[in-house]
């Protein structure tokens with residue numbers, strides 16, 4: 424137990440925990456992206472998928488319970504990730520106050536400098552996004568799921584048909600991609616990929632991951648605006 428506390432207190436331990444909590448969200452993002460791409464298979468497919476999320480685990484578990492368990496994991500890992508980010512940035516500020524000087528061989532990509540503000544933008548987006556697509560509070564044409572089924576496809580397409588809304592999604596996705604780029608980069612450093620033999624892989628791997636997630640997500644609002652999804 425003492426070792427776990429010591430690991431948590433150390434900055435390396437915090438980075439490992441940030442990597443683990445970030446990885447949970449990365450897994451969610453891949454699943455969410457695959458789910459969204461299902462919109463290209465048509466309204467029926469997409470609505471059935473949304474309905475499936477609601478009843479997953481049935482009949483063993485009551486409706487919505489697996490979804491809520493999953494949401495609890497997402498909320499907990501999100502809060503932990505933000506608290507750890509805040510703590511590590513405070514730790515490095517304090518270290519600097521006692522004369523810590525930047526090591527020249529630690530490289531900071533442009534994405535890393537935007538991590539904090541990008542993180543804030545992602546948080547703002549998430550609050551908006553849930554009020555937009557999940558609860559419908561900020562969605563002018565939202566139709567809630569009822570006994571006759573789910574209206575997820577209708578909500579998705581009408582929600583993104585406003586160019587301003589779609590532009591905000593694209594902006595947020597740019598922040599998500601930059602965040603992922605830096606996250607993968609740091610993860611590979613924490614895992615020891617800073618070893619000279621693997622060092623050259625960090626940039627291409629981080630770029631490919633960030634680009635795939637960006638393109639996968641952005642294809643939906645772009646296709647709505649282009650009239651491909653309607």
Ligand code: HEM
Nearest residue numbers: 455459473494552553556557575579592599640641643644
């Ligand atoms: C073009 C980009 C995106 C589109 C079109 C999109 C679409 C959607 C839709 C339609 C829902 C509602 C699902 C339902 O209730 O049936 C949803 C929920 C959600 N999305 Fe997204 N999303 C996008 C990007 C993102 C990103 C980048 C994140 C995370 C950073 C994210 C996180 C979430 C979360 C947390 C939920 C709530 C899931 C739940 O109900 O538990 N989404 N999204």
